[in-house]
Amino acid sequence: MxxxxxxxxxxxxxxxxxxxxxxxxxxxxxxxxxxxxxxxxxxxxxxxxxxxxxxxxxxxxxxxxxxxxxxxxxxxxxxxxxxxxxxxxxxxxxxxxxxxxxxxxxxxxxxxxxxxxxxxxxxxxxxxxxxxxxLPPCTRLHLKMLVIILLVFGSAILICTRLIGLTKIKAFFSKEKDDAPSPQWKLTAFQAIDYDIQDILCNLIDTNLVGSGGSGKVYKICLGNRNGGVIAVKQIWSSSGELEHDVLEKQFQAEIEILGSIRHANIVKLLGFISSSESKLLIYEYMEHGSLYEWLHQKDDPTSTTRRLLNWPIRMSIAIDAARGLCYMHHSCSPAIAHRDVKSSNILLGPQFKAKIADFGLARSLLKAGEPESVSAVVGSFGYIAPEFGSSRKMNEKVDVYSFGVVLLELVTGRRANGGGGYENLAQWAWRQFHQDESIQLTNVIDADIRDPAYSREVQLVFKLGLICTGTNPSSRSSMKQVLQVLQR
Known part of the structure; x- marks a missing residue:
């Protein structure tokens, strides 16, 4: 219900x-x-x-x-x-x-x-x-007791006062040194830039925050007239747990190695990164229209004050752009690259709604294109994960094809990837609708915002393509080159 x-x-x-x-x-x-x-x-x-x-x-x-x-x-x-x-x-x-x-x-x-x-x-x-x-650490009981004891004894208060005074004096005399970038930060740029570390660090404030997720926060930073542009900075969470730290470090390195070495019009551009022993910052081009997920599903959010619509020609253009980016990764890179986390929130939209693939923290280079490789753990997002992960833990670039098929179904139906209803995801729901009416004359399946008779045949074609891409058998799925060819017809 x-x-x-x-x-x-x-x-x-x-x-x-x-x-x-x-x-x-x-x-x-x-x-x-x-x-x-x-x-x-x-x-x-x-x-x-x-x-x-x-x-x-x-x-x-x-x-x-x-x-x-x-x-x-x-x-x-x-x-x-x-x-x-x-x-x-x-x-x-x-x-x-x-x-x-x-x-x-x-x-x-x-x-x-x-x-x-x-x-x-x-x-x-x-x-x-x-x-x-x-999350912040919880205050322990013995620390509370220690604070109470220190407050009781006047001598402790005097010591604290002196320490605070000394700290302020030290800060005053070292102000000029503090104005310079801390030597522990290191900036690595992949192209010529007109900003420095301080321009980035000074703008990592809540008023510039545009997104937050499990691995970090994303800030929109306006560099002003001198720099003449806007950038997006992703701050990777710092973690005290050794396991979590290792996972985030691997994702950070994967993003740098892959995005730092490839260039394509439909893959988000990594401009550089800043690293220290405590934090990692990734610097990207700013995509002014946000993610495809926001445009497709923000209308379902009861707290949203605006209704954002995408007509079918724009949705089709986004699908083609995203397919080009994945096709480049699968067929033009050596070795081939599997993204492993393709989803509508990782498809970003720039001027004229030009789409680019983003977030390569889980990406992996394949030793041999088309050959399945074993992975140690299931990765990806619920609703987009290919079913073969649940049995064999084998993967190749066809896991991206499955996830992209789910995105196509999102574009056609307007539903979320995990919004099939009941215990179904979107792909399972779409296949059930197809088996009930193989003629695909499913008016109720199509998003109400794009039920235009002028595009009916094209919408149904993309729906069928989404079904082919989400087949349970990886070998039955088309390659991204074939998917792009169909979309461009």
Missing amino acids: SNMSIVGEIPDTLSKLTQFRIFNLSSNTLNGTIPSEIWRMQNMEVLDLHSNSLSGRIPGDCCKLENLSLLLLDDNHLSGPIPENLVQLQFPFIFLNLSSNQLTGKIPSPFEMGRFQWSFLSNPSLCSSNHFGN
């Missing part, structure tokens, strides 16, 4: 639905608290209540659902601490998302591991024991 504009509170009679395994009320306007009766549905495996206006605490009774493997409560107004007994669920195999709420307190220690690093984002009052997910 997702995306049905349901209002009001969740009824407390749910305990009678004892046989339900999947319960999905996401993307509605539900309010009130989560009724305790919902935790009596003993057979439930999936509980999806994200994107509502639910408030109150997460009941501790949730641990009673022994079969629960997917719990999505993100994008609500839930408050209070995370129940400690939440780890009694199918930990560590449960998929959990509590982001974009108002939760407080410490994240239970068992959840401070890599697979949960995106599960608690955008909860300003959460803390962790070791900077997990870039």
